[in-house]
Amino acid sequence: MQITSLDPATLDVVGSVPVTPVDAVAELVARARAAQPAWEALGPRGRADLIVQAGPRFLERADELGLLLSREQGKPLAEGVGEVRSCGGGLAEELDEMVRAFSPEQLVDARTNTELRHDPLGVCAAITPWNFPISMCAWMVLPALMAGNTVLLKPSEETPLIGQAYVDVLNEFLPAGVLQVVHGADDQGKALVAADVDLIAFTGSRAAGAHILQAGAPNLKRVILELGGKDPLVVLEDADVAAAAKFAVRNSFRNAGQVCVSTERIYVHEDIAEAFEAAVAEGARGLVQGRGTDEGVNVGPMVNARQRDHVLAQLDQAVADGARVLAGGAGHHGNFVVPTVLAGLNHGMAIMQEETFGPVACIARFESDDEAVRLANDSPYGLGAVVFGGDEERAGAVARRIRAGMVGVNRGVGGAQGSPWVGAKQSGFGYHGGISGHRQFAQARIVSSRRQDA
Ligand code: NAD
Numbered sequence: 001m002q003i004t005s006l007d008p009a010t011l012d013v014v015g016s017v018p019v020t021p022v023d024a025v026a027e028l029v030a031r032a033r034a035a036q037p038a039w040e041a042l043g044p045r046g047r048a049d050l051i052v053q054a055g056p057r058f059l060e061r062a063d064e065l066g067l068l069l070s071r072e073q074g075k076p077l078a079e080g081v082g083e084v085r086s087c088g089g090g091l092a093e094e095l096d097e098m099v100r101a102f103s104p105e106q107l108v109d110a111r112t113n114t115e116l117r118h119d120p121l122g123v124c125a126a127i128t129p130w131n132f133p134i135s136m137c138a139w140m141v142l143p144a145l146m147a148g149n150t151v152l153l154k155p156s157e158e159t160p161l162i163g164q165a166y167v168d169v170l171n172e173f174l175p176a177g178v179l180q181v182v183h184g185a186d187d188q189g190k191a192l193v194a195a196d197v198d199l200i201a202f203t204g205s206r207a208a209g210a211h212i213l214q215a216g217a218p219n220l221k222r223v224i225l226e227l228g229g230k231d232p233l234v235v236l237e238d239a240d241v242a243a244a245a246k247f248a249v250r251n252s253f254r255n256a257g258q259v260c261v262s263t264e265r266i267y268v269h270e271d272i273a274e275a276f277e278a279a280v281a282e283g284a285r286g287l288v289q290g291r292g293t294d295e296g297v298n299v300g301p302m303v304n305a306r307q308r309d310h311v312l313a314q315l316d317q318a319v320a321d322g323a324r325v326l327a328g329g330a331g332h333h334g335n336f337v338v339p340t341v342l343a344g345l346n347h348g349m350a351i352m353q354e355e356t357f358g359p360v361a362c363i364a365r366f367e368s369d370d371e372a373v374r375l376a377n378d379s380p381y382g383l384g385a386v387v388f389g390g391d392e393e394r395a396g397a398v399a400r401r402i403r404a405g406m407v408g409v410n411r412g413v414g415g416a417q418g419s420p421w422v423g424a425k426q427s428g429f430g431y432h433g434g435i436s437g438h439r440q441f442a443q444a445r446i447v448s449s450r451r452q453d454a
Contacts, residue, residue, distance in 0.1 A: 001019040003017050003160050005160055007071045008074040008302065009290070011335075014071050014161060017160045022191040025152075026196070029192075032177055033123050033150070035175060035178050036150045040120050044148075047148065050173045051095060051170065051173065051174070054091065054169050054173055055087075058084055059089065061084070062084045065080075065162065065165055066085075068165060069134060073130055074301045074302075074335075075256075076300060083132060086135055087134055087135065094142065098143060101439055102146060102439075102442060112451060115447045116445075118147065119148065120443070121222055122149060123152070124149040124150070124152070124201055125154070125193060126151055126152070127200065127201070127204065128153070130156035130159040132259075133158075133159035134163075136203050137155060139203070141153055143432055143438045144441045145174075148442070150178050150179070152181070152197070153167060154182040163183075193221075200224070201441065205355075206355075212225065222440075224429070224432060226421070227423060227429075228355045228357075229381045229382075230264045230379050230381040231383055231386070232263075232402070233248055233387075234267050234366075234372045234373075236269055236394070237269035237272055238389055238394075239269075243388065244388040248276075248280050251386070251412065252264075252284075253284065253299050253359045256301065260383060265364070265375075267375050269365070281341045282327075284328060284339045287299050287339050299339055300336075311357070311360065315340060315351070317350055318345065323351075323362075325341070327339065328359075340360045340361070341361045342362050342363065347378065376404075380425060381425060381426055382423060382426070382427050383405060383423040383424070384407065384408070384412075385399070385408075386411070386413065387399045389410070392409060395409050396409050404425075405423045406419075
């Protein structure tokens with residue numbers, strides 16, 4: 001059986017991969033387990049020295065793989081190429097940080113010498129989504145491998161070709177059995193979770209994450225879940241309206257809204273709401289929608305018809321419930337949903353509560369900082385949030401009251417080098433990135449002895 005990968009803009013066939021039979025998963029896991037001791041024995045620096053060689057290969061192949069990514073997932077070509085380049089550029093520094101994370105440390109007190117180790121867990125299942133189909137593979141696979149685990153990667157069934165390409169590049173440099181791929185959809189994901197693996201590193205929807213947590217519970221499998229979000233943008237009354245609107249447009253429509261930290265809800269102060277709404281609508285009307293590989297396009301299609309129908313259903317419902325359409329509307333052709341700006345939203349509507357993952361900017365108004373914070377926090381999700389305000393100190397104070405893992409002030413959510421990528425509440429269970437995030441892919445152990453001189 002094959003998975004046929006379609007271009008979501010045209011429904012042309014991009015290619016296909018063989019589905020991994022569910023009953024072959026146990027054998028692949030056994031192969032990974034057999035390869036693990038020798039991989040562990042290389043130590044963090046030895047592992048980094050092998051993996052780092054993949055960096056130049058990603059850079060050499062960035063145009064070719066970026067085109068494949070854009071065709072398979074739909075995002076603009078430049079963003080596809082950029083995503084592949086991000087797997088190569090900076091790889092050496094990233095690996096150096098992981099070498100530091102996984103190297104043993106010495107702790108000493110008056111009586112005891114302790115070696116604090118960060119040892120491999122064993123075999124890791126890495127399960128990834130389609131929206132950043134190569135960088136998500138890197139995010140899960142690199143710390144898992146660098147910790148000394150061997151890995152089975154199941155890329156999304158929507159983007160198997162780019163997932164396979166990621167594995168092929170790394171496998172030019174890795175020993176056999178250290179990194180293998182499992183192709184398929186939920187059934188293969190479930191089989192992998194149920195197999196004899198020690199760690200499940202998952203990025204995807206909250207529903208699948210909850211299932212994985214349950215499935216791993218009987219054996220207390222280690223689980224790292226990076227899940228969905230419903231990120232708020234709060235625009236205070238002293239904000240630079242043009243800058244806030246520019247950010248809102250960029251962050252609502254990037255990758256056609258199919259980004260975990262997309263702006264999904266906007267709360268703007270009553271005093272500046274009209275000007276802000278007009279600027280966001282104008283920005284949305286200026287976007288060029290089309291096939292990602294076409295010149296000048298900045299918004300592509302939804303990844304598939306299911307995602308399109310989900311977005312359209314939320315849009316239709318919001319309009320039926322009284323939302324005003326400032327740009328776009330519930331129109332579509334093929335898998336394309338027209339970039340849409342809605343205003344007059346009320347916080348209780350489904351489109352303000354459930355993850356949309358589409359090209360829609362939803363604007364509601366507030367009257368006080370307390371109200372904005374209350375609305376922003378009234379969600380089971382807590383991935384990212386952004387606050388715009390003219391007085392950075394006051395905007396920062398509002399930002400600190402928002403219960404999200406990553407909050408940006410007058411900018412997006414990403415932190416400085418070394419910051420973790422972390423979801424609070426039901427947006428995550430564990431996290432990755434930064435020294436503390438890398439270490440979640442390892443088992444902490446201490447080996448202590450009495451100080452001879454004590
Ligand atoms: P999804 O949960 O449908 O699928 C993700 C992966 O899990 C796929 O490979 C899929 O085949 C597999 N899968 C699905 N059900 C499974 C199960 N029960 N057991 C094991 N594997 C299973 O998500 P998606 O539609 O591919 O991706 C979109 C979601 O991912 C959005 O919710 C988005 O917010 C989230 N996401 C989160 C982050 C983050 O950093 N927090 C990053 C990117 C995407």
